[in-house]
Amino acid sequence: xAGDQAMSKTGILYGVGVGPGDPELMTVxxxxxxxxxxxxxxxxxxxxxxxxxxxxxxxxDPDTDEIIIDMPMRVERAPAQAAYADAARRIAARLVDxxxxxxxxxxxxxxxxSFMYVFERLSETFKCxxxxxxxxxxxxSAAIGHPLVARDEVLKVLPxxxxxxxxxxxxxxxxxxxxxxxxxxxGKVKSILSRLNLVYDATxxxxxxxxxxxxxxVAEIDEDSxxxxxxxxxxxxxxx
Amino acid sequence: xAGDQAMSKTGILYGVGVGPGDPELMTVxxxxxxxxxxxxxxxxxxxxxxxxxxxxxxxxDPDTDEIIIDMPMRVERAPAQAAYADAARRIAARLVDxxxxxxxxxxxxxxxxSFMYVFERLSETFKCxxxxxxxxxxxxSAAIGHPLVARDEVLKVLPxxxxxxxxxxxxxxxxxxxxxxxxxxxGKVKSILSRLNLVYDATxxxxxxxxxxxxxxVAEIDEDSxxxxxxxxxxxxxxx
Numbered sequence: 001x002a003g004d005q006a007m008s009k010t011g012i013l014y015g016v017g018v019g020p021g022d023p024e025l026m027t028v029x030x031x032x033x034x035x036x037x038x039x040x041x042x043x044x045x046x047x048x049x050x051x052x053x054x055x056x057x058x059x060x061d062p063d064t065d066e067i068i069i070d071m072p073m074r075v076e077r078a079p080a081q082a083a084y085a086d087a088a089r090r091i092a093a094r095l096v097d098x099x100x101x102x103x104x105x106x107x108x109x110x111x112x113x114s115f116m117y118v119f120e121r122l123s124e125t126f127k128c129x130x131x132x133x134x135x136x137x138x139x140x141s142a143a144i145g146h147p148l149v150a151r152d153e154v155l156k157v158l159p160x161x162x163x164x165x166x167x168x169x170x171x172x173x174x175x176x177x178x179x180x181x182x183x184x185x186x187g188k189v190k191s192i193l194s195r196l197n198l199v200y201d202a203t204x205x206x207x208x209x210x211x212x213x214x215x216x217x218v219a220e221i222d223e224d225s226x227x228x229x230x231x232x233x234x235x236x237x238x239x240x
Numbered sequence: 241x242a243g244d245q246a247m248s249k250t251g252i253l254y255g256v257g258v259g260p261g262d263p264e265l266m267t268v269x270x271x272x273x274x275x276x277x278x279x280x281x282x283x284x285x286x287x288x289x290x291x292x293x294x295x296x297x298x299x300x301d302p303d304t305d306e307i308i309i310d311m312p313m314r315v316e317r318a319p320a321q322a323a324y325a326d327a328a329r330r331i332a333a334r335l336v337d338x339x340x341x342x343x344x345x346x347x348x349x350x351x352x353x354s355f356m357y358v359f360e361r362l363s364e365t366f367k368c369x370x371x372x373x374x375x376x377x378x379x380x381s382a383a384i385g386h387p388l389v390a391r392d393e394v395l396k397v398l399p400x401x402x403x404x405x406x407x408x409x410x411x412x413x414x415x416x417x418x419x420x421x422x423x424x425x426x427g428k429v430k431s432i433l434s435r436l437n438l439v440y441d442a443t444x445x446x447x448x449x450x451x452x453x454x455x456x457x458v459a460e461i462d463e464d465s466x467x468x469x470x471x472x473x474x475x476x477x478x479x480x
Contacts, residue, residue: 027267027268128385132379147350155396157395
């Protein structure tokens with residue numbers, strides 16, 4: 001009876017945050033699940049190396065099975081949707097067989113994570129457990145050595161992809177902000193920060209806690225574009 | 241020569257996030273620093289047990305020295321400021337002697353953390369290292385099994401202590417929000433969410449990932465007050 005039950009049991013999908021970059025900033029729970037996983041899954045953009053896998057690599061057993069989700073990075077959404085659908089099918093096949101699958105997610109799975117595209121396809125059929133992780137924003141504030149937000153302050157997380165008017169309106173009504181996914185939008189963001197007289201209160205952190213992390217004052221940056229994984233932390237000095 | 245140098249070296253203050261509640265949601269780095277610490281420090285509110293110490297307790301060696309910072313929880317700020325000043329003096333005395341001190345912080349030290357009050361008193365004189373942690377907001381979204389924020393959405397973190405007009409204005413211009421420190425402000429928050437027709441998109445999570453975690457739909461809660469460590473996650477269904 002117990003045997004029948006075990007055989008009919010489907011596996012669990014774990015969405016595991018591996019944190020911002022430094023492998024030691026993974027949670028103990030993520031470390032335990034990854035190091036004991038039979039199967040892991042992760043995204044690989046345009047066939048390049050996976051950042052999430054690189055972060056987790058010190059903890060991956062060489063015998064672990066790997067589901068690589070090749071993700072075409074294009075503006076059109078259809079190819080990405082097709083890749084997520086294919087990934088969900090491959091993961092579901094393991095879950096049906098009673099195997100657990102640990103999906104590696106940069107930062108925190110539910111904080112701007114692509115895990116949600118797999119989750120929304122599988123969570124109604126299979127048991128899914130999300131293991132939260134340290135976000136790139138927490139990592140960025142630690143890297144610059146300034147509190148991100150305190151007391152009764154508002155914090156806004158603002159994607160740099162927002163249109164300029166919207167970004168300006170949101171920035172003008174907060175004392176603390178994290179502008180994420182900066183990339184090629186840096187020129188626009190800097191010009192808005194300048195208009196609001198916030199350029200000296202803004203710091204750009206690229207690949208926080210990775211070995212090639214950079215920290216620069218926004219006032220000192222002349223480029224129009226920065227790497228995609230750049231966060232700008234804004235703290236209004238007067239309101240600190 | 242090397243001996244002289246070692247003797248004159250001051251210690252490092254580590255501000256270590258212990259995560260939201262489940263000890264396994266501590267980072268590997270926090271675990272390493274806490275389990276090998278000679279001296280730890282933490283707040284204790286009104287002489288009660290320390291939440292941060294309780295979270296870290298599985299990893300604290302019985303021989304570790306403990307600096308307990310007794311924090312009077314009152315509306316006036318002066319007694320708390322005096323307690324932080326006293327804590328800074330006691331920690332500084334260890335650092336001057338060349339000892340490292342690991343201060344335990346709930347969640348993430350720089351995300352609404354009281355670590356900043358010690359940090360601002362010591363960071364100009366001593367080397368301080370902040371180890372980011374998983375926030376209660378990431379824990380809350382994992383607990384309810386819904387992505388907190390995705391794609392190019394804005395996320396606002398809004399303390400429930402804000403005045404009603406300000407809270408209403410910020411909530412009416414975002415698809416995703418986390419309302420923190422709910423406590424006795426729940427009645428006000430629920431009435432604002434009702435006015436914005438968001439009450440069915442809002443979930444209250446108390447003590448996320450602790451063993452006594454509760455998750456309830458805001459629409460079903462009739463009390464005027466909830467515990468202080470309650471977060472309300474708002475996700476506008478139409479904008480998902």
